Amino acid sequence: MSEQSRFMLVVSPLMEHSPAFDQAAALAKASGAALHIVAFDYLEGLATAGMVNEQAREEMRLGYVERHRQWLEEQARPLRNLGVHVTTEVVWVESPLQEILIHLKEQPMAALIKALEYESLLSRLMFTPLDIHLLRECPVPLHFVSHVRHALPRKIVAAVDPFHRDGHYEGFNDKILREASKLASICNAELDVIYAHDLSSISADEFGFESASAFFTSGTAKTLFDAQGDTFRELAERNGIPPERQHMIMGNPAKVLSSYADAYDIDVIVMGRVSHRGMGRLVGSTVEHLLYKMPCSVWVVSPETLDD
Structure with missing residues (x-):
């Protein structure tokens, strides 16, 4: 991987620090790549709140996105201290698949990194999870992170x-x-x-x-x-x-x-x-x-x- 390569880390809209953060940072540091962290936010309750007017709902949405952006910046700070070039982004979208594919087309990445979201067999039979959609459609190497023993694989x-x-x-x-x-x-x-x-x-x-x-x-x-x-x-x-x-x-x-x-x-x-x-x-x-x-x-x- 070249010095100019970038990894894209897709994170949860729930502001959770998963092992995928650590693995993405370790891989970026070891390869000399930049790391772009993206959260594709959409909270059903916030998007469809019926007890508030449209303007108040929009302000609530913008407030959540801003809090998430600040939270991502807090997660990025120690990674930057390790010498990794990190950028962050929060996008409000109900169906993230197409947005992810558009991001990959507009900003070529060496790999897409994401924590694996475990779904029950019944859930997978009822609808196709995002991870499976990405598995079938992602055009770049796709790293599903789970069961992490070492931040940098051995x-x-x-x-x-x-x-x-x-x-x-x-x-x-x-x-x-x-x-x-x-x-x-x-x-x-x-x-x-x-x-x-x-x-x-x-x-x-x-x-x-x-x-x-x-x-x-x-x-x-x-x-x-x-x-x-x-x-x-x-x-x-x-x-x-x-x-x-x-x-x-x-x-x-x-x-x-x-x-x-x-x-x-x-x-x-x-x-x-x-x-x-x-x-x-x-x-x-x-x-x-x-x-x-x-x-x-x-x-x-x-x-x-x-x-x-």
Whole structure:
């Protein structure tokens, strides 16, 4: 990340100091980047208060925004004392998604950082949370902060899925590893790479077999496993990942990654987000499956700038 790069930290409208502040500051300090902190405010009760007239309601809104702006400045002061260039902004908007995307278009950022807001399964089934919308639409690396052990990450894992028959996302795994390596370098952190190998997620016709029974013979499965292993090792080696840091683990990707992160006290897992065959493979849907389950923070790489 260049000296001129900037991180954007999106914070809660409730004036709460979350670990995302500390992680964003540590990353900005370590990388020499600036930090722009934005609160997208909207309080339903304040916006629709029926017992006051419109002018009084507007004054209340402006007063809240000003108090939040002052509060953000108070949070920014110790970060500036650390040598981080910090700017703050408060925007009153009911639906922040489009405003966030507009901000990213008008003010290019190296990454968007945000505390993960935990939602119940029922809530996620009823409506799509902002975090999921961002996961699907954010064009820059997206860092969801949760379960923070260290302000500056010490252990980072990159999750890849290099075995695509159609080659549609050829090069995307390299991008994931480049982003993970860059982050590890900034943090002076350990970096491992994992390929969670799961035959059950691969269909027989995808690899030219007429029936599943022919596809899942022991010989065929071993041949496929060996081919995947060769592809994985080639990917890791050309990105400078030493053999002892390469891990090909058989099992459901979501379970493998969550268990590994928990067992080895991982701080951040770097994953790719793409839509592949209706959200079926690791590079893509697994991020949504894992987002609320991972015992660590998640750094999501977008394919939008794949051709950069």
